Amino acid sequence: MTRTAHPADTPAPDFERCYRALSARDARFDGQFFVTVTTTGIYCRPSCPARTPAPENVAFVPTAAAAVAAGFRACRRCLPDATPGSPRWNTGADLASRAMRLISDGMVDRAGVDGLAGALGYTPRHLSRVLRAELGAGPLALARAHRATTARILLVNTAMPVSDVAFAAGFSSIRQFNDTLRDTYDRSPTELRRRYAGRSAPAGPLTLRLPLRTPYDVAWTVRGFASHAVPGLEHVDGTTVRRTLRLPHGPALVALTLNDDHALARFDHLDLRDLTVAVNRLRRLADLDADPAAVDAALSADPRLAPLVAAAPGIRIPGGADGHETLIRAILGQQISVAAARTRLGVLVAELGEPAPWQSPAHPETPGMLFPSPEAIVAAGPGAIRGPRRLARAVVAASEAIASGRMEPHAGAEASKFRTELLALEGVGPWTADQVVLRVTGDPDVLPHGDLVIAQAAADLGIDLGNTGTWRPWRSYAAMHLWRHRLTSNDTTTDQGENP
Numbered sequence: 001m002t003r004t005a006h007p008a009d010t011p012a013p014d015f016e017r018c019y020r021a022l023s024a025r026d027a028r029f030d031g032q033f034f035v036t037v038t039t040t041g042i043y044c045r046p047s048c049p050a051r052t053p054a055p056e057n058v059a060f061v062p063t064a065a066a067a068v069a070a071g072f073r074a075c076r077r078c079l080p081d082a083t084p085g086s087p088r089w090n091t092g093a094d095l096a097s098r099a100m101r102l103i104s105d106g107m108v109d110r111a112g113v114d115g116l117a118g119a120l121g122y123t124p125r126h127l128s129r130v131l132r133a134e135l136g137a138g139p140l141a142l143a144r145a146h147r148a149t150t151a152r153i154l155l156v157n158t159a160m161p162v163s164d165v166a167f168a169a170g171f172s173s174i175r176q177f178n179d180t181l182r183d184t185y186d187r188s189p190t191e192l193r194r195r196y197a198g199r200s201a202p203a204g205p206l207t208l209r210l211p212l213r214t215p216y217d218v219a220w221t222v223r224g225f226a227s228h229a230v231p232g233l234e235h236v237d238g239t240t241v242r243r244t245l246r247l248p249h250g251p252a253l254v255a256l257t258l259n260d261d262h263a264l265a266r267f268d269h270l271d272l273r274d275l276t277v278a279v280n281r282l283r284r285l286a287d288l289d290a291d292p293a294a295v296d297a298a299l300s301a302d303p304r305l306a307p308l309v310a311a312a313p314g315i316r317i318p319g320g321a322d323g324h325e326t327l328i329r330a331i332l333g334q335q336i337s338v339a340a341a342r343t344r345l346g347v348l349v350a351e352l353g354e355p356a357p358w359q360s361p362a363h364p365e366t367p368g369m370l371f372p373s374p375e376a377i378v379a380a381g382p383g384a385i386r387g388p389r390r391l392a393r394a395v396v397a398a399s400e401a402i403a404s405g406r407m408e409p410h411a412g413a414e415a416s417k418f419r420t421e422l423l424a425l426e427g428v429g430p431w432t433a434d435q436v437v438l439r440v441t442g443d444p445d446v447l448p449h450g451d452l453v454i455a456q457a458a459a460d461l462g463i464d465l466g467n468t469g470t471w472r473p474w475r476s477y478a479a480m481h482l483w484r485h486r487l488t489s490n491d492t493t494t495d496q497g498e499n500p
Helices: 015-023 064-069 087-091 095-104 107-120 124-135 139-157 162-168 174-185 189-195 218-228 272-285 292-300 306-311 323-332 338-352 374-380 389-403 415-423 430-441 452-461 475-487
Strands: 034-037 042-044 058-061 206-211 234-237 240-247 250-258 262-268
Touching: 015 058, 034 064, 042 064, 064 139, 087 095, 095 107, 095 124, 095 139, 095 272, 107 124, 107 139, 124 139, 139 162, 139 174, 139 189, 139 206, 139 272, 162 174, 162 189, 162 272, 174 189, 206 272, 218 234, 218 250, 218 338, 240 272, 250 272, 262 272, 292 306, 292 475, 306 475, 323 338, 323 389, 323 430, 338 374, 374 389, 415 430, 452 475
Parallel strands: none
Antiparallel strands: 034 042, 034 058, 206 262, 234 240, 240 250, 250 262
């Protein structure tokens, strides 16, 4: 492969800012951009411990795929792909960011470039043009880089047979797998595993270490999951969240353990073809790709929020594991206590959900039910759903919109358009729409409309919620701080006030 100094059509990140981060070996920028070194032909993360190359020998690119497309191979010392994902892909609203979220979710592997473009509402040609201009690589190259990263993680951290690793990472053939890893790492899969001998996990349930950016407020995230855990679907024990997931090739049981500087994900009953999808959903569920330094610095500039940020640095937005599930939970949780919402949802899961293959009455603490599919709710009709008739009708209407394909609540949805679609549904008002948009898309700039507890917290602090422009684009995180401020000093009686 011919190496170039910089992909010709890739907009380089700000050179001076990036070079300062490289010189300081600042780990906060790992995953946000990559360093290509023309004298060695490798690309690195900003915190690489190697000697800093001279400015004339480096360039900066926004993605690993752009570096590989330009002929650079991954540094064997710093493993630049072993970083948290870019916060831009996690929270950005532009087309490139939304596309990256779906690529990480395996959309290209499942549906090809045409399927990715269709989910985003653009033609494949336009999408490819935008991705090459913004990220230096087209959708196929970006998906290939994502598969290579997954393969390296599995080779290094598990004892899976190499052939199983290939297909678990999403490759369609062993030859494609071998070629990609040689292009990316200049090593065969076997050589990569041999280099990191002794790091492989024993056979059994698959456990992976998921990187994150520090600080991370574990207590807040766990509180959110525990307060909303639905019987049969989820169980929270300490800092470990266990739950079932519906995935493209079948259900899985996952356990996510949160720590201050990393998370551990354990997978049982997982079809390995769904591994990348499952990891991506867990990262969104716990907001592992956020950039807390940028968020905290921006919000601390407001003296009214500064004490809240200092009390809970690294606060995160607990996300949703599935768009349909998140929407139904928000509808059924309107205007009632959190405990009542859990009970109502538990009944829904017990009556309309699907028992998981591993369900065991002997282990009730192990989640054994799958959230009802849109089709199951539509088939059952409003009469099968407990609660007020208007909410039952709203649940069925929302499920029908998703089952028919009229609405697709996924991480790549454009937030403002998605909110408009939600507001058009029966029984969905501004507060519910904001909650769903925040959790499904991870939009960092949502201040839930009409939230009673946010209003109470603002009154406590003398904040005018009509004048929060200085919090942009981090108003979702400001909302978390306001919720936390009120919840730590006062019990909340309705779902419009618990952390989402």
